[in-house]
Amino acid sequence: MELQEAKEKFISTWGTLGSLWGINKAMAQIHALLFISPNPLSMEDIMEALEISRGNASMNLRGLMDWGIVYKVNVPGERKEFFTSEKDVTELSRQIAKERSRRELQPTIKILKEVSSIEDDGTAATKEFIKQTKAMHDLADTADTMMNRIVSQEQNWITKTLVKFLK
């Protein structure tokens, strides 16, 4: 396999995989392209490489910047904007974990807490509902805590220790 083929395979795999972390195909592919590119790319470059429209490129680049994993860079002497991605996989996963917690886990935890707090009227249906939603709340809360700690900057030492321990 040579570079071009490998590149295409990587980008397309990353694209279909986007759903694993909740983003669409074009967005994941733009990220993949930037991730393996040795230098920043312009919107033009991205449109051409992925055969997508200008609007698509623009919107998804903004989405990636909102996720905090793609940045604008200024290339001296160039009028247009260039983009580059977070290249450090540790920082990348930290950022993704942080955003997923904020966007998905935390709102869910809030609702679980809410619904599990209904008054117990003594019926089987209510008892089961409270028991199960409480259990789910505790699970989500623990998962959120672990996720945030494991990927947090300050506690990075623990991650390394853990990884070694678990390997």
Add this chain to the structure above:
Amino acid sequence: MELQEAKEKFISTWGTLGSLWGINKAMAQIHALLFISPNPLSMEDIMEALEISRGNASMNLRGLMDWGIVYKVNVPGERKEFFTSEKDVTELSRQIAKERSRRELQPTIKILKEVSSIEDDGTAATKEFIKQTKAMHDLADTADTMMNRIVSQEQNWITKTLVKFLK
């Protein structure tokens, strides 16, 4: 808030959240319904509660059984089939982690290994590609190992220890 409202809120939240672990709305809602129901439900019950068609119920119940988190149960004296979900959240997350690893992580790791093994021709583009896809491979591999260990039955003690440690 009373039971009916709380139930609806839980089921609908779980539905939109399905994407977090890669399943569709109806599937997630069926799971939510079974998860809080004190007794097994028939396909009829599910269709009625969620206002979905027979075909939809049938296909998604099968999907949930494929994930290993919903089971058929036999209710004595009843002709039709009844369904119940995994009620233990620990077992539930273990099962989901196991399936996601098998369905998504492992195939990805395989491709990352493949594409990162292209021959280094010395160009900047190739060097960057190999470096970045290798880093991604290592990350995915570590994540897979951790995930599997953390949720594995045999090593359950470590989970508890860890959770305490990190809290």
Add this chain to the structure above:
DNA sequence: TTTAACTTTCAAATAATTTTGAAAGTTTAA
């Protein structure tokens, strides 16, 4: 300023996914 280069927005078009419902298939009671 003016204007050309560039970026964003968003309604409409396209594509992908999900849902329906009825026919085909299966099971079990009589």
Add this chain to the structure above:
DNA sequence: TTAAACTTTCAAAATTATTTGAAAGTTAAA
């Protein structure tokens, strides 16, 4: 057996998500 009760399948319909492209908006060189 037969037939009623029940489940599955799958093509077509409905819904949802994504993408396009051109007009509007912005920026900066001249």
